[in-house]
Amino acid sequence: MLLVAVLTVPLAAGALASACSWRRSVGWTMAVANASVLGLGIALAVQTDRHHVAGGLDGVLRADALSAFMVVVIGVISVLASVQSIRFLEVEATSTPHGPRRAAVHSALVQAFVACMLAAVLAANLGVLWVAVEATTIATTFLVGHRRTDAALEASWKYVVICSVGIALAFLGTVLVYFAALHVPGAPAGASVLDWTALMRASHHLDPRVVRLAMALLVLGYGTKVGLAPMHSWLPDAHSQAPAPVSALMSGVLLTVAFYALLRFKAVADGAIGPGYTRALLVIVGLASLFVAASLLLTQRDVKRMLAYHSIEHMGLIALGAAAGTTVAVAAVLLHILGHGLAKAVLFLASGEILLVEGTSEIEKIPALLARRPLLGGIFGFGLAALLGLPPFSLFVSELTMIRGEVAAGLGWAAGLSLLAMAVIFAAVMAHGRHLLLGDPGGTPHATPPLVGIPLVGGLALCAMVGVAAWPLQSLLVAAARVVVR
Amino acid sequence: MMSGALVEVVELAAGTVLVGAVLVLWRRELRAMISVLALQGGALATVAAVIAFHNGDGGLGTVAGIVLLAKGVVVPSLLARVVDADPRSRETAPLVNVPSSLVAAGGFVVLSYLVTGPVVALDRGPLTRLAPLGLATVLIGFFVLVTRRKAVSQIVGLLLVDNGVALVAFLLTAGVPMLVELGASLDVLLVVVVLQVLATTMRARFGHVDLDQLRELHD
Numbered sequence: 001m002l003l004v005a006v007l008t009v010p011l012a013a014g015a016l017a018s019a020c021s022w023r024r025s026v027g028w029t030m031a032v033a034n035a036s037v038l039g040l041g042i043a044l045a046v047q048t049d050r051h052h053v054a055g056g057l058d059g060v061l062r063a064d065a066l067s068a069f070m071v072v073v074i075g076v077i078s079v080l081a082s083v084q085s086i087r088f089l090e091v092e093a094t095s096t097p098h099g100p101r102r103a104a105v106h107s108a109l110v111q112a113f114v115a116c117m118l119a120a121v122l123a124a125n126l127g128v129l130w131v132a133v134e135a136t137t138i139a140t141t142f143l144v145g146h147r148r149t150d151a152a153l154e155a156s157w158k159y160v161v162i163c164s165v166g167i168a169l170a171f172l173g174t175v176l177v178y179f180a181a182l183h184v185p186g187a188p189a190g191a192s193v194l195d196w197t198a199l200m201r202a203s204h205h206l207d208p209r210v211v212r213l214a215m216a217l218l219v220l221g222y223g224t225k226v227g228l229a230p231m232h233s234w235l236p237d238a239h240s241q242a243p244a245p246v247s248a249l250m251s252g253v254l255l256t257v258a259f260y261a262l263l264r265f266k267a268v269a270d271g272a273i274g275p276g277y278t279r280a281l282l283v284i285v286g287l288a289s290l291f292v293a294a295s296l297l298l299t300q301r302d303v304k305r306m307l308a309y310h311s312i313e314h315m316g317l318i319a320l321g322a323a324a325g326t327t328v329a330v331a332a333v334l335l336h337i338l339g340h341g342l343a344k345a346v347l348f349l350a351s352g353e354i355l356l357v358e359g360t361s362e363i364e365k366i367p368a369l370l371a372r373r374p375l376l377g378g379i380f381g382f383g384l385a386a387l388l389g390l391p392p393f394s395l396f397v398s399e400l401t402m403i404r405g406e407v408a409a410g411l412g413w414a415a416g417l418s419l420l421a422m423a424v425i426f427a428a429v430m431a432h433g434r435h436l437l438l439g440d441p442g443g444t445p446h447a448t449p450p451l452v453g454i455p456l457v458g459g460l461a462l463c464a465m466v467g468v469a470a471w472p473l474q475s476l477l478v479a480a481a482r483v484v485v486r
Numbered sequence: 487m488m489s490g491a492l493v494e495v496v497e498l499a500a501g502t503v504l505v506g507a508v509l510v511l512w513r514r515e516l517r518a519m520i521s522v523l524a525l526q527g528g529a530l531a532t533v534a535a536v537i538a539f540h541n542g543d544g545g546l547g548t549v550a551g552i553v554l555l556a557k558g559v560v561v562p563s564l565l566a567r568v569v570d571a572d573p574r575s576r577e578t579a580p581l582v583n584v585p586s587s588l589v590a591a592g593g594f595v596v597l598s599y600l601v602t603g604p605v606v607a608l609d610r611g612p613l614t615r616l617a618p619l620g621l622a623t624v625l626i627g628f629f630v631l632v633t634r635r636k637a638v639s640q641i642v643g644l645l646l647v648d649n650g651v652a653l654v655a656f657l658l659t660a661g662v663p664m665l666v667e668l669g670a671s672l673d674v675l676l677v678v679v680v681l682q683v684l685a686t687t688m689r690a691r692f693g694h695v696d697l698d699q700l701r702e703l704h705d
Contacts, residue, residue, distance in 0.1 A: 060665070127666030134673040141680050145687075153691065157684050161640055164677050165631060165647055171670065172624065172651045176605065179658040183608055194663060209604030 002047065003056030003063055003122055006040045006071060007115055009033050010078075014111025022093045022103035027086035030107055034082045034114065038075030044068040045476050055124070062124035062196065065479035066334075070121035070260055073338050076462070077252040077345045078114045081245040083455045084349040085110065088245055091356065106146060110246065113139040117257045127194045129261055130167070130174050133225060136254055137163045143246040144238045155237035162234040166224020170261070173217030177268065180206040180214070196264060203271025211272040218265050219281045225258035226315050229288035236296075239308035240361075244352020247304065251311045252345035256337040259318060263330070266322065267484040275325050282323035283414050289316030290421035297428040303351045303361045306432055307344065310387055313425055314340045320411070320418055321402035329405025330481035332398045335466070335473070339394035342463040343386035346456050350380045353452050363432055368439030375448040377437050379456045384433045386463050388426055393460075394467035488540050493612045496536050496657075500616045502529035503653050504595070507626040507646050511587040514580075516569045519642050520562045526649050527557030533656045537613070545664045552668070553652070556675050561645065564682050568638055572689055579696075581633045594625035605658065613657045620657060623650030635697045637685040641678065648674055 013033035017026055045068040047054055054063045063071070089106060093099040116139055120132035137160060145156035174194070181193045184205040192198050224231035239247045266278050293313035300306040314336070321333040353376055354369070355361045370377035386393035406415040466473060488496075506526040510519050534550035537543070580587065598621035606614055627646030634640060661667055 125663065125666065127662050128669065131666060131669030131673060134670070134677075138673065138676045138680055141684070145684070148687075150691065153684065153688055157637070157681075157688070157697070160677060160680055160684070161631070161644060164644055165628070168624075168644075168647045168651050172621075172654060175651070175655045175659060175662060178662060179605065180608070182659055194666070207604070207608050210608055213601065213604060 001056065002040060002044055003054060003061040006037060006044065006122065007061075007118055009036050009040070010111045010115045010118065014108040014115070017104055017111060018108035020104065021100040022089055022107065023100075024086060024090060026104070026107065027082070027089055030085065030111060031079060031082040033111070034075060034078040037114070037118070038072065038079055041068060041071035041075045044071055049475065049479060056122075059192075059195075060124060060128065061122045063122055064483050065476060066260070066263070066481075066483040067121045069334055069338075069476055069480040070257065071118060073256070073341055074114065074117050074121070074253050076338075077249060077341050080342075080345050080349065080455050080459050081248045081252075082110070084248070084352065084452065085245040087449070087451055088243060088352060088356070102146075106143065106243075109139055109143050110249070113143065113246075113249065113254075117253060120257050121260055124196060125192075125194050126177070126196060126199065126261075126264065127174055129264070130171055133170075133222070133258055133261060134164070134167050136257070137167065137225075140238075140242075140246065140250060140254070144242045146243050146246070147241065149241075151237075152241040155234075155241035159234045159238040162231065163225055166221050166231050168221070169217045169224075170221025173214040173221055173265075176210055176214035176217065177206070177265070180210040180272075183207060199268045200271065203268045206268070206272035208273045211269050212277055215265065215269045215273075215278055216281065219262065219278070219285060222258050222261045222265075223285055225255070226262070226319075227255050227289075227312050228285040228315055228319060229292040229312070230285075232289065232292060232312050235312060236305050236308040239311065239348075240302060240304035244304075244348050244355065247307075247352075248345035248348040251308065251348060252341035255311060255315055256318070256341065259315065259322075259337070263322060263333075263484045266325075267486065270325070270486055279323045279325060279409075279411075282319045283411065286316045286319030286323060287414060287417055287421075289313065289319065290418055294421040294424040294428070297425055300428075300432065301363055303354065303363055303366070303436070304348070306363070306429070307347050307351060310425070310429070311340075311344060313421070314344075314387075316421075317399065317402065317418065320406060320414055321398075323414070324402065324405040324409040324411055325485065326405050326409060327478065327481045327485045329402055329409070330485050331477040332401035332405060334477050334480055335394055336398035336402065338473075339386070339398055339463055339466065342459050342466075343383055343393065343395065346379065346459040346463075347383040347387065349452075350376060350383060350456055353448070354380070357446070363436055367435060368437070368441045370437045371439065371445065372441055372443070373446050373448055375453050379453070379460065381433065381437050382460050384429060386460065388429060389422070392464045392467050394463055397467050488612060492536050492540055496533050496613060497616060499529040499532040499536070500619045500653060500657065502526070503533075503649060504619045504623050504626075507623045507650070508588065508591050510630060510642060510646060511591055511626065512584060514584075516636070516638050516642075517566070519639065520565045520569065523565070523642060523645055523649075524558050524562040526646075527559075527561070528554065530557060530649060530652055530656070533653065534661065537656060537660050541660060543660065546661050549661055549664070549667050549671075552671055556671055557645075557649065560675065561678050564678055565638060565641060568682055568685050571686070579635060581635065587629070587633065590629055591622075591626050594629065595622045598622040598625060609658075617654050617657050620650045620653035623647075623653060625650075637681075637688065637697060640697065641681050641685075644681075645674075645678070
């Protein structure tokens with residue numbers, strides 16, 4: 001019942017948005033709908049904590065602690081994004097004659113996108129998980145191309161083609177896992193074979209050689225949607241061209257929803273072939289992503305592209321943490337998913353506001369933000385500090401714990417290399433950030449509207465609060481990690 | 487065990503899918519490529535229908551019908567509309583010439599036999615043996631995507647990848663579970679619709695759909 005409600009609320013809100021022309025109240029309705037998703041997610045977390053597993057829709061939907069945690073992450077970030085959307089869409093709706101219609105379609109697509117992500121984390125069947133992840137690509141394409149400029153069109157074309165091909169490989173991997181599961185002696189025939197519970201039960205008997213082939217395809221395929229090198233090239237384009245609230249959702253949660261799929265398959269593969277093989281794959285793509293991000297961050301001139309490359313870095317860190325694979329390391333990965341989502345969403349939303357008031361997102365053309373717009377500049381500065389892993393934000397705790405987990409798992413050399421890449425990234429982002437934030441332009445500072453300021457400050461405060469005291473989350477994080485760690 | 491005649495029909499149809507992929511490399515006209523895609527759709531539907539008939543699986547029979555309709559009719563006609571609307575770009579401009587592409591295709595076939603070794607070893611049935619044909623189609627689709635720069639030929643490459651994956655799924659597991667199959671078919675159809683809309687918008691804007699001339703975004 002709860003699971004069906006989680007999916008229905010955003011879909012119903014989207015249907016409402018598409019039915020009427022856009023007004024401020026419609027925007028607030030979307031925000032309230034997403035806030036209730038968050039509420040339902042917290043209820044689900046409490047329920048899975050007590051009863052372990054919740055089901056729904058005749059066994060098609062299923063939630064354990066890991067799914068509940070992901071619902072909470074999706075809920076939190078979609079609330080932030082939908083509150084910020086109100087301001088973005090109000091400008092959009094009043095600027096052109098087609099504005100209200102376009103704003104309505106935009107709201108409906110965003111809600112469909114959120115529902116697809118929720119379906120992905122609540123799917124009992126790993127094939128349905130694939131369908132939902134592919135559907136996110138379709139829902140977001142027109143959002144990426146929303147501005148209809150040449151660059152936006154090019155970015156959305158690249159996005160669909162590269163992600164669809166990647167995800168086709170993940171489908172091939174899923175088929176191979178299904179094939180292996182059908183050949184387990186005494187396996188039940190029928191649709192339930194691809195169910196998470198059935199796969200976990202059968203995982204020790206899966207043919208190891210087929211699972212190896214499948215895992216390579218799955219890491220490459222879902223890795224495309226995660227934005228891991230070598231299939232990352234769509235990410236900076238799509239995330240920089242999409243409207244800011246969409247970038248916040250894509251970068252803050254969509255990437256990690258795809259990573260959630262990898263965590264599930266990794267648990268199945270660990271049963272069949274042991275952790276060594278998947279660990280090697282994840283270390284390779286993780287380190288490659290870190291170094292790609294480090295080398296390209298040095299030369300970025302655009303705020304949103306800088307943030308996009310930063311996402312590639314963080315996905316690389318998450319891949320390394322998952323490679324370590326202990327309960328503590330995976331719990332840190334999940335905390336990092338939440339922390340990165342919050343910080344990245346705040347930064348993308350702030351960059352949207354910068355684009356709105358400054359008319360550009362080129363770093364060169366927006367100096368001394370802190371003096372000219374103290375609140376916006378402050379949010380951006382603290383957001384960058386959070387993303388760079390400075391305390392008190394939760395990314396500091398999660399990065400430290402992931403590195404300790406990697407060293408304990410014998411991946412100390414990989415942790416060392418990742419620290420090297422992080423140092424380069426730190427220097428590069430500090431240089432960009434210094435130009436963006438500091439300086440003395442003279443003149444009177446501008447105020448930032450409270451509708452923009454309050455949610456962003458709230459997001460950062462939450463990120464810091466989780467970093468200082470993880471107590472409300474601790475048991476959920478550990479329970480969620482235990483789901484995918486043997 | 488499937489009877490000899492039925493196995494031969496599946497072998498023929500699976501072979502047609504791979505030959506279709508090679509034909510895409512060989513022909514330059516976009517219209518010809520689209521006909522090849524329709525042929526591949528028909529061959530895929532045949533594979534699904536024969537397996538459905540043999541297993542007495544009504545669900546898979548329905549899937550065969552959907553595949554025939556979606557990949558044999560709807561997708562090719564959507565693509566044909568994009569090509570017909572722009573008479574100047576009816577030919578692809580491959581980055582790699584045709585003879586080299588065909589040699590590469592031969593390499594992909596050998597590679598896929600090597601890679602699928604463990605799969606064939608697990609189940610020595612007559613259909614599993616054909617799985618390398620599907621993987622080779624996937625690899626050729628990749629090659630088309632990388633070496634062809636017209637919008638339509640990129641969609642063709644994507645569909646080759648997808649058809650190859652679908653062929654492997656039918657041969658190995660008699661299709662994935664019904665719900666997944668329906669979702670996956672719908673997704674593919676929507677992706678093609680999305681790409682068609684994008685290609686139409688790009689042509690209205692730039693007057694062409696040549697991706698090599700899109701150079702706004704790079705690092």
